[in-house]
Amino acid sequence: MSLVNYATREITCKIVYYGPGRSGKTTNLHYIYGQVPEDRRGKMVSLATQTDRTLFFDFLPLDLGSISGFTTKFQLYTVPGQVYYQATRKLVLQGADGVVFVADSQARQLDENIESFQDLHANLGDQGIDPRAMPLVVQYNKQDLPPELVLPVAELSDAINFRGVPDFSADALHGPGVFETLRGISEIVLRRLSTGNAGGSR
Ligand SMILES: Nc1nc2c(ncn2[C@@H]2O[C@H](COP(=O)(O)OP(=O)(O)O)[C@@H](O)[C@H]2O)c(=O)[nH]1
Numbered sequence: 001m002s003l004v005n006y007a008t009r010e011i012t013c014k015i016v017y018y019g020p021g022r023s024g025k026t027t028n029l030h031y032i033y034g035q036v037p038e039d040r041r042g043k044m045v046s047l048a049t050q051t052d053r054t055l056f057f058d059f060l061p062l063d064l065g066s067i068s069g070f071t072t073k074f075q076l077y078t079v080p081g082q083v084y085y086q087a088t089r090k091l092v093l094q095g096a097d098g099v100v101f102v103a104d105s106q107a108r109q110l111d112e113n114i115e116s117f118q119d120l121h122a123n124l125g126d127q128g129i130d131p132r133a134m135p136l137v138v139q140y141n142k143q144d145l146p147p148e149l150v151l152p153v154a155e156l157s158d159a160i161n162f163r164g165v166p167d168f169s170a171d172a173l174h175g176p177g178v179f180e181t182l183r184g185i186s187e188i189v190l191r192r193l194s195t196g197n198a199g200g201s202r
């Protein structure tokens with residue numbers, strides 16, 4: 001839920017990168033972190049479990065500058081995709097203003113993508129949120145891998161993006177598509193804010 005502070009003229013929006021394990025959510029945030037000037041970003045925080053390299057979640061604060069006279073800040077989060085981290089996913093999803101669904105374009109990951117996309121909608125529903133009202137974009141990541149391994153975007157779109165939301169092809173490892181995706185979700189979230197449909201304010 002976006003926080004609008006009229007006294008300090010600040011808006012803070014929460015964007016959650018959602019998707020199956022190892023689809024490239026953390027890689028998106030790393031790329032963004034590496035490209036954004038230092039004075040526009042805070043520290044990237046990653047919380048890792050002790051036993052493996054899987055991250056509980058990542059957090060990256062971004063300063064988008066002034067929009068309509070308000071200092072606009074975005075907080076980017078990732079969820080852990082693995083099935084057993086359901087509780088963490090629900091927690092991170094709480095209060096989201098927008099979601100980027102990061103799909104793994106590899107053909108063998110198709111079922112995991114679909115399962116995670118359904119998991120997202122179920123978790124939003126559990127939180128009393130109409131999933132169709134949540135700003136959402138889809139990213140087909142790892143499109144740099146050899147064509148025999150990845151599905152074409154049109155096919156992925158047919159299988160995953162049943163809502164027909166804006167979708168983007170990406171290679172988060174090298175950058176193409178990363179900022180297009182972020183811009184895509186930012187536009188929807190900010191448009192929603194300006195039409196007064198956003199969650200809460202204070
Ligand atoms: N080839 C390729 N590898 C990627 C891409 N994005 C992520 N990866 C790799 O996929 C693995 C999982 O990425 P990570 O960001 O940790 O996934 P997460 O679990 O969704 O956070 C890592 O080895 C990444 O380097 C991509 O666009 N192309």
Ligand SMILES: [Mg+2]
Pocket residue numbers: 025026027055078079080
């Ligand atoms: Mg991760």
